[in-house]
Amino acid sequence: MTGVLPVTLEESTKVVQALLHSGKEYVCVMKLHGDAPQERVRKVLGEFEDIIYQRPPLRAAVKRQLRTRRVYYLDMLETDGRKVLFRVGCEGGTYIRKLCFDVGEVLGCGAHMQELRRTRAGPFVEDGTVRLHEVAYWFGEWRQNGDEAILHRFVQPMERALGLIPKIYVRDSAVDAVCHGASLTAPGVLKLESGTRADSMVAVMTLKGEAVALGRALSSSEQMVDANRGIVCKTERVLMPRGVYPRLWKSGEEADDKKRRRR
Amino acid sequence: MPRTVAPWETGRDLLVRAEATTDPAFGHKPEERPAEEYLRYGLINLDKPAGPTSHEVAAWVKRILKVEHVGHGGTLEA
Numbered sequence: 001m002t003g004v005l006p007v008t009l010e011e012s013t014k015v016v017q018a019l020l021h022s023g024k025e026y027v028c029v030m031k032l033h034g035d036a037p038q039e040r041v042r043k044v045l046g047e048f049e050d051i052i053y054q055r056p057p058l059r060a061a062v063k064r065q066l067r068t069r070r071v072y073y074l075d076m077l078e079t080d081g082r083k084v085l086f087r088v089g090c091e092g093g094t095y096i097r098k099l100c101f102d103v104g105e106v107l108g109c110g111a112h113m114q115e116l117r118r119t120r121a122g123p124f125v126e127d128g129t130v131r132l133h134e135v136a137y138w139f140g141e142w143r144q145n146g147d148e149a150i151l152h153r154f155v156q157p158m159e160r161a162l163g164l165i166p167k168i169y170v171r172d173s174a175v176d177a178v179c180h181g182a183s184l185t186a187p188g189v190l191k192l193e194s195g196t197r198a199d200s201m202v203a204v205m206t207l208k209g210e211a212v213a214l215g216r217a218l219s220s221s222e223q224m225v226d227a228n229r230g231i232v233c234k235t236e237r238v239l240m241p242r243g244v245y246p247r248l249w250k251s252g253e254e255a256d257d258k259k260r261r262r263r
Numbered sequence: 264m265p266r267t268v269a270p271w272e273t274g275r276d277l278l279v280r281a282e283a284t285t286d287p288a289f290g291h292k293p294e295e296r297p298a299e300e301y302l303r304y305g306l307i308n309l310d311k312p313a314g315p316t317s318h319e320v321a322a323w324v325k326r327i328l329k330v331e332h333v334g335h336g337g338t339l340e341a
Contacts, residue, residue: 001311001313001339002310002311002312002313002339003310003311003339004308004309004310004311004339005309005310005311005317005320005321005335005336005337005339006306006307006308006309006335006336007306007307007309007320007321007324007333007334007335007336008306008333008334008335008336009302009303009304009305009306009307009324009328009330009332009333010302010303010304010330010331010332010333011303011304012303012304012305012306012334013332013333013334015306016334016335016336019336019337020336020337022270022336023269023270023271024337025269049266049267050266050267061338070267071267072266072267072268072269072272073266073267073269089269092337116339118311118339120271121336121337122270122271122336123271124308124336126310128308129308129309129310130307130308130309130310131309131310131312132309132312132320132323132324132327135307135309135324135327135328136327139327139328148298148301151298151301151302152294152301154307155301155302155305155306155307156305156306156307156308157293157294157296157301157304157305157306158293158304158305158306159293160306160308161306161336164270164271164273166275171283172283172285172286172289186280189280189281190279190280190281190282190283191277191278191279191280192277192278192280193275193276193277193278194275194276194277194278195273195275195276206285206290207283207284207285208285208290208291208292208293209292209293210290210291210292210293211293221278222278224280225278225279225280226280240290244289244290245289245290246289
């Protein structure tokens with residue numbers, strides 16, 4: 001198995017949970033155990049689009065219960081005798097090996113996964129990957145040279161892992177409270193991306209684009225942007241250390257409101 | 264029936280609730296972090312070779328870069 005594998009370093013390992021549930025894309029070579037007309041193979045592959053049922057294999061590190069998984073697309077690319085090349089976009093945790101086995105069952109002749117290459121992991125694609133020997137080489141060059149541009153050739157900021165997570169941009173004054181685990185309240189919100197539903201994972205960000213925390217939205221984007229008070233999202237995983245932004249427990253807007261009311 | 268939209272096929276708009284600026288005295292734009300910090304809050308988009316497991320590959324990165332902790336975004340193995 002080869003392909004896109006984002007490797008997080010030190011503190012950035014905290015963003016891994018954003019990646020584990022994000023979508024993946026693979027290119028796969030499936031080997032059929034009998035002959036089947038190309039059109040029939042294409043039709044059966046099409047039946048595995050949308051929602052499928054899978055039980056994780058024996059060697060998996062997860063509970064072996066039957067679960068549903070979304071297959072966003074499954075496109076047959078070409079066939080060569082009994083070999084079938086296809087591209088599949090799916091939810092994280094979908095076992096392509098099991099999918100090939102099940103396709104073989106439906107076709108009747110049986111099949112197995114011969115080769116798999118991951119072409120996408122969340123926001124990360126093949127374009128922009130580096131190989132292990134390049135990492136070793138550029139790291140050596142950077143250590144010797146000191147030129148930071150070399151470091152940027154093979155390391156990316158952890159915020160890139162949040163590419164597909166809807167974002168909420170907050171005031172500087174709201175940052176440190178969230179770094180201490182506090183829930184984000186409406187007055188701290190400046191901008192946010194559309195398309196969030198209640199209960200979806202969101203990323204709390206500073207205006208500089210730094211990741212503050214991963215959280216769980218309590219309402220939709222439209223509701224959050226109109227809200228004047230109340231909790232907007234629950235902080236689940238703090239990503240920024242405390243003290244980077246000053247400790248101001250009341251957001252600027254809320255503090256100004258209170259001052260006005262007291263006069 | 265139109266097929267399901269993949270997460271990377273969704274576009275998002277930016278909804279503005281209020282405007283404000285950020286103080287340059289605190290924090291850094293991620294791209295502008297000083298080198299040691301850039302590395303500690305960084306990740307590598309690796310093209311995994313065939314053979315070793317994802318865990319083994321991550322362990323190699325840990326050894327090459329001499330860092331204390333590594334993680335990876337989803338096991339890629341047989």
